[in-house]
Amino acid sequence: MTLHALWPHTALMTVLAGAVLMAYVAFNGMLLVWLERKVSARFQRRLGPTEVGWAGLLQSAADVIKLLAKQLITPRHVDRPLYHVAPVLVFVPVLAGISLFPFDRHLQLHDFNIGLVLLFALAGLGFLGIFMAGWGSNNKYALLGAMRAVAQNIAYEIPLILATLPVVLLARTMSLREVVEAQQQLWFVVQQPVAFAIYFIAAVAETNRAPFDIPEAESELVAGFHTEYSGMRFAFFFLAEYTNMTIVCMIAATLFLGGYIGPSWLPVPGWVWFFGKVYLLLLVMMWLRWTFPRLRFDQLMSFAWGVLIPLAIVNLLLTAVAIKVWR
């Protein structure tokens, strides 16, 4: 049952839920930035933020105020329409994507029967914004970063989708809620460990996170595609990146880790399970970032085309054959 069915004031509820989701996205971004700073600090024998609020919890809020108060500088030689639209175009699909998930059995904005397709379509849209930012900035570093981002996106979206298809075959649906319901007995990660591994690696690359943070490699391209952005415009890219991380982890939790389903004998609400799994995966992503050096661009591409994609195809075929034989 979705919220639409529960309430008559559908339009009003959609607006309200949208506002709640926006608030969540902003809060989640701040929380993740704080978490990243704390996690990286602990990895590096430091303390991280400690001054603002308890354990530095309000540090991100202070940063947001700083970013809001900053002057928006538009460099003289940029392609203005592209330069201005890009941060918005990066951020909007992310906001739309996060509204598709079933956070709990009855906590979902709307369950589309092609939810998974919609998610990947929205994810692909975000890269358009990144390329516009890189192209419109009229800066060689930004352009290089954008070129890398597009190539990387194309290369890694294929294994990402190929790795989710076995789950679709097993669950016989593309609706996110029904995929979760299909995991009542057994999480799909048990049946599809290879697909989960491929998905997670491709997801880290898809979100431009280290060790795949090639489009914004600071030691090579200064800041990559967002070199020329500052203030809130930069914050939009930053927020989109962190929300993207959350989305790919939410997909992983939904498709492979049983979403809101936990051991039924524990009196814990479903949304706690869901967010617990999501933030655990996010911690793993941070762990990866602060452990590994960065891959080179051609190595990254050959890893996708030479290892991940063949592996994902073989895995998909084996799954299809196995289902045909045993079901």
Added chain:
Amino acid sequence: MAEIWGEPAPRPLAGNGDDTYYLNMGPQHPSMHGVLRLLLHLRGEEILEAEPVIGYAHRAHEKMAENRNYLMFLPNSSRVDYLSGMIYNLAYCQAMERLLGIEVPERAEHIRVIVSELNRISSHLLWFGTFLLDLGGVTPFLYAFDDREEILTILERVTGSRLTYSYGRFGGVTQDVDALFVEQTLAFVARLRGRMPDYHALVSDNVIFRHRCEGVGLIDQATALRYGVTGPCLRACGVPYDLRRAEPYGIYSRFSFEIPTQPAGDIFARYLVRLAEMEQSCRIIEQAVAALPAGPIMPEKQKKRFKPEVGESYFAVESARGHFGIYIVSDGSELPLRLKLRTPSFANLSAVGAVLKGTMIADTVAILGSVDVVLPEVDR
């Protein structure tokens, strides 16, 4: 490439098939190690030509030397290369001692070896951190700085400074060391040895790191010798040339240590050589501490004014980056007639320019990081 200096690089016209472009990497860039400017001619990410442009940190040290007396140049010496300032400072003192014919007391000689090797380790640790930062690994950087901090604390207590030491004097050193210094130094050596397995586990055995380093940035022996490459970069090409062994100065001939070499000449070889050198420096420190005699740290008769005989002297030491030489010409006055510094980074950087061709932007950063150039030392 010189033709593009006079006028701006020609803008490719649409449709003429020229898809190459020029990129000024630096002088303000996160991984240009100060103020290096690399003029890159690129096709996509591939480097067609690369030219290092230097001079942004030129401070005229050699000219300054001609305008002040010998003792007043002491603080300059450690500012030439601020990462192994102690070695440069003591090298200048040793060069002057040869020119003036001053005998250095035994205790001072031992202290010089200990602080020099500590400084070498601190320089290599900083290189380790920044090199990994260039490759995108942030965590090893902070580990290395954590260890380096210990060295700086030890040296700060004895010398009064953390980076640009003026610890040497003509004939000895300024401050004597005490039991606590010895204790701290040995504790640090033990600590570093405990950390080495961590470094190897975190970095050397990392598959991504190996892929970025092995077979990349090859400087072959012939190229290295042609450009006058010295230090770890030369030893990574299989040439066991180390001035501490080849032309022993101070009391280095008394200690037993190995000269680590690697045959490959790639980034990974340079990495391994430096890590092995830290261990050898630890060995030298241990031997020097064990043999540390009691006694004075300066000659009994100390002069206030130094007027060397008319003549010239060339004195070279093995710095953390290679062959550092000081050439002094004296006309018998209180001021040197000419003072020339031969710095290793200049030659090493020239070789980098030769090997960048055909690599990618990411490799450029890795190769430059692996060679460990200090730009103020290149420019002087």
